[in-house]
Amino acid sequence: MSDKDKPVIDEYSGVETTGHDWDGIQELNNPLPRWWLWSFYACILWAIVYWIFMPSWPLVQDYTRGALGYSQRTVVTNQLAALAEARADLGKKLLANEPEKIVHDKGLLEFAYAAGKTAFADNCAGCHGSGAGGAKGYPNLNDDDWLWGGSLEAIETSIRFGIRATHEETRFSDMPAFGVDELLEKEEISTLVTYLQGLSGQPITEPEVLEAGKLLFADNCASCHGDDAKGNREQGAPNLTDAIWLFGKDKKTIYETVHTGREGMMPAWDGRLDPVTIRALAVFIHTRGGGE
Numbered sequence: 001m002s003d004k005d006k007p008v009i010d011e012y013s014g015v016e017t018t019g020h021d022w023d024g025i026q027e028l029n030n031p032l033p034r035w036w037l038w039s040f041y042a043c044i045l046w047a048i049v050y051w052i053f054m055p056s057w058p059l060v061q062d063y064t065r066g067a068l069g070y071s072q073r074t075v076v077t078n079q080l081a082a083l084a085e086a087r088a089d090l091g092k093k094l095l096a097n098e099p100e101k102i103v104h105d106k107g108l109l110e111f112a113y114a115a116g117k118t119a120f121a122d123n124c125a126g127c128h129g130s131g132a133g134g135a136k137g138y139p140n141l142n143d144d145d146w147l148w149g150g151s152l153e154a155i156e157t158s159i160r161f162g163i164r165a166t167h168e169e170t171r172f173s174d175m176p177a178f179g180v181d182e183l184l185e186k187e188e189i190s191t192l193v194t195y196l197q198g199l200s201g202q203p204i205t206e207p208e209v210l211e212a213g214k215l216l217f218a219d220n221c222a223s224c225h226g227d228d229a230k231g232n233r234e235q236g237a238p239n240l241t242d243a244i245w246l247f248g249k250d251k252k253t254i255y256e257t258v259h260t261g262r263e264g265m266m267p268a269w270d271g272r273l274d275p276v277t278i279r280a281l282a283v284f285i286h287t288r289g290g291g292e
């Protein structure tokens with residue numbers, strides 16, 4: 001054995017060096033710590049066990065599936081199937097129950113509200129607004145003011161069959177075009193506009209025409225809007241005495257409504273959405289809004 005091959009002992013620690021030398025700094029050849037070594041062996045063992053039981057190695061077209069046959073895809077598929085089953089049960093319950101019962105069954109109500117909320121965002125928000133607050137010509141569904149009725153049944157009917165829609169059972173009525181069809185003179189329409197503004201508590205400039213307006217209203221409008229102008233849900237005729245306006249309360253807009261008529265169109269959802277979704281939507285709106 002030449003001098004060169006003889007192990008070199010570090011003079012300070014007494015430990016053999018590896019013989020590697022960087023600018024005079026020598027590497028000690030300490031043994032690996034025990035805890036480290038055993039952890040390392042344990043890891044190797046764990047990896048082997050894992051390969052045997054779990055999917056691990058990629059192959060050209062496939063991968064090794066492991067003895068347990070575990071797959072996250074299967075897990076998700078099973079979870080979805082279980083969820084669909086649970087929902088189907090709740091859906092059946094939702095359709096079978098009387099409206100009053102749904103409102104008092106917390107679990108059912110929560111299910112319907114959540115389903116209705118999603119369906120609303122997908123199908124209704126475009127017209128009624130994402131918060132169901134409405135816009136000109138599109139009613140606010142959160143308030144107590146209903147054109148066609150705010151009971152769960154009435155709301156469901158509005159959704160199922162629509163309003164002035166193509167469904168044969170659709171809700172239907174007319175706000176006549178009094179000016180265009182020459183049923184009233186311009187002068188008379190203006191008088192009615194002032195009368196309605198006064199009736200709904202707006203400031204008016206010509207109080208002298210109120211009496212004439214009242215007569216014109218009784219003759220031409222009361223049949224639909226009611227003698228007291230508080231509206232008629234059979235006809236979807238709005239209450240004209242409150243501060244809530246579907247199309248607008250200013251002089252010009254009311255004039256336009258009476259002159260040209262209005263026909264707000266709400267599509268029918270029967271056949272486009274399943275009955276469970278329609279009921280869920282009705283519950284959602286009934287719960288949010290001033291449901292009756």
Ligand code: HEC
Nearest residue numbers: 123124127137139146147148149158163236264265266281
């Ligand atoms: C294309 C636009 C449009 C879409 C989409 C739409 N609506 Fe409507 N909706 C209307 C209009 C317009 C009216 C008011 C009709 C009228 O003037 O009588 C209305 C009225 C209603 C009413 C009656 C309100 C009342 O005061 O009686 C309900 C309830 C309603 N919509 C719910 C829904 C739901 C739920 C959806 C989604 C499934 C939906 N709407 C989708 C336009 C729409």
Ligand code: HEC
Nearest residue numbers: 173174175220221224236237238245246247248262263264
């Ligand atoms: C045949 C029934 C009918 C008659 C008659 C009728 N209305 Fe209407 N009116 C309606 C309906 C229905 C609506 C709602 C239209 C819609 O939602 O598209 C309406 C809406 C209105 C609105 C809009 C209210 C709002 O919130 O924006 C005003 C204003 C109005 N009518 C005034 C009158 C006046 C004034 C007369 C009489 C000259 C009259 N109506 C006669 C059925 C009628």
